[in-house]
Amino acid sequence: MKKTDIAKILQAYKTGTLSEEDTVAKIAETPFEEMKFAAIDHHREIRQGMPEVIYAAGKTPEQVRDIFYSLYIHSKGNLLATRARREHYEKVLEKVPAAEYDELARAVYLDRDKSMVRDEQHQILILTAGTSDIPVAEEARLTAHLFGNSVKTYYDCGVAGIHRLFAHLSDIEKANVIIVIAGMEGALASVVGGLTDKPVIAVPTSVGYGASFKGVAALLSMLNSCATGVSVVNIDNGFGAGALASKINKLR
Known part of the structure; x- marks a missing residue:
């Protein structure tokens, strides 16, 4: 969820197309997800503009896959797992087929904003x-x-x-x-x-x-x-x- 999503929810409540109960429920979505091996911060995108970044070193391929997938279904932004091996990437592909791997950067990533116009002046x-x-x-x-x-x-x-x-x-x-x-x-x-x-x-x-x-x-x-x-x-x-x-x- 991004700040723009929260604004849309509040606008829907203001216009009466969303009930107070549903509005509260949407905004108060669990801010983090407890897994046996990780607690995933799903509100980081709201606070920092991009979902939580995964540090893959020391994590099993299965752990990276499950964290990456959770971030994928709970966010709209780009995703990144740093210090990742090809084994991590192959596991991530099982649940997120659009993910890519940069071997030189040692990173698994998902670029959802490929058409984004970037500011060349900055x-x-x-x-x-x-x-x-x-x-x-x-x-x-x-x-x-x-x-x-x-x-x-x-x-x-x-x-x-x-x-x-x-x-x-x-x-x-x-x-x-x-x-x-x-x-x-x-x-x-x-x-x-x-x-x-x-x-x-x-x-x-x-x-x-x-x-x-x-x-x-x-x-x-x-x-x-x-x-x-x-x-x-x-x-x-x-x-x-x-x-x-x-x-x-x-x-x-």
Whole structure:
């Protein structure tokens, strides 16, 4: 249920086509569903604009299937399960045949708004330092897209060949929000932060040799950035970056 659905219910009550009892019943639908292994938040779409997102890692294919299906029948928005394996996807298909799988982003999703017209004047730009950062970037891209944003990406434009980044300066200047994804020493976030007056969301990745400590080095570098307007999400958290960028992008 979306806020527009609640408005229609109230309008129906106002015009007398819906009784008070039925109106209360529709609005007071159970806000969450208790399963043996999950309590699904069916009112999240009302509060946040998109149904609950499933974190598939650690869940069985059957659990992901049942949660995905419950969200499917109780909502109208796009659906997303992150960190999903193909086994999760194959199970979801048993109940939601229209679901799709993005192997690079490691996500099962349902795009119900493929015909949506996205605001090209308020665009999210995603940049990665290297090719190895792309899986995290694709998770961010898909998340932002499913949340209804226009998204552009440029990959492998890190500081080791900084001229590659400068080739995209016009798009950096046009973007409304920028996501910068980098492993190793994570320097790209500071460079981009110094080139724009728009918010930059930095995502450290676990890409790098031993002393990168699986992303900790990039995380600390980004947290200590001297560029203003740079915020940082957790290591490899493409979903978190995409969701936050969407919220910022939709502020008017």
